[in-house]
Amino acid sequence: MEKERILIVEDEFEIADLVRDYLMMEGYEVTHAKDGQEGLALFQKENPTLTVLDLMLPKLDGMELCRLIRSRSMTPIIMMTAKKSETDKIIGLGIGADDYITKPFSPSELVARIKAQLRRYRHFSQHAPLHQDILTFGDLTIDAKEYKVLMKDHPIELSAREFQILHLLASHEGQVFTKEQLFDKVWGYDHMGDFNTLMVYMRKLREKIESDPSNPIFLRTVWGVGYKFDGGDGSSWGD
Structure with missing residues (x-):
């Protein structure tokens, strides 16, 4: 190898x-x-x-x-x-x-x-389940196989970490993740509980995929708990 x-x-x-x-x-x-x-x-x-x-x-x-x-x-x-x-x-x-x-x-x-x-x-x-390779939510497309995100067919530049956060939330549409759960599933090691770091990532993601980052449609804050992804009525799964 x-x-x-x-x-x-x-x-x-x-x-x-x-x-x-x-x-x-x-x-x-x-x-x-x-x-x-x-x-x-x-x-x-x-x-x-x-x-x-x-x-x-x-x-x-x-x-x-x-x-x-x-x-x-x-x-x-x-x-x-x-x-x-x-x-x-x-x-x-x-x-x-x-x-x-x-x-x-x-x-x-x-x-x-x-x-x-x-x-x-x-x-x-490389190892995303086949039925989760491509997630589509209206104008937003998340391609786990090619590590690519499109908005209205235009590529959105994300860091690997930003992509991982977005894919995790989008592939569990509607599920609320606490900040601790996000650190555990995405970082995977003790990140010193620096939740300001997570807030920065969420802000940058919203700036990149939301038409109005101050009133997000996809990446919702659940106050006092964490975050969830809301795909609205335009969500679908592809392969």
Whole structure:
């Protein structure tokens, strides 16, 4: 079986070497870029399964690189940041990152997060039940097999994490998920109970698929409990 490829974009060579060694011990194929421009070139050339990128990079910063990668692909992105402010973390998630980790970090924790991301990506892109491959709700189409979302036949750019949240809710139309349940089913590990992170994801999803994000039709808040998906009268299942 072909090895999964991880791209590390990090200008601090000691950190990059340490992460690469841990990932190679786990059987991954690893490529390293020392700046944002090289990272973009390697991403286009290597088509990695997952990208780990630093927030502060020379030549092309991590935020812009994340945006450029996300405009081309829905493969998972994990951002590394030395800044501890919640603002940087939330901005990173808002432009398409699927997870973040703050320096200094344990290489074992990063490997665990990478594995969790790849498990979910494989599950949603390859192993969705056949009858749930394509969900249609009026003008909204969610294709789990191709990891694609369309609104009025126009593609909507989502991060892997955004897609996973949307697909989970849409494939259980009408079911209310608590915030804890969403973290458990989508993140799959202890995410420190940071529910502000989930709120950011829901806001970004609404901005992308709702005609009026302040009055959502599909992604409904159940106050004091969590969220649910409302497909209205136009929902259908396809294959």
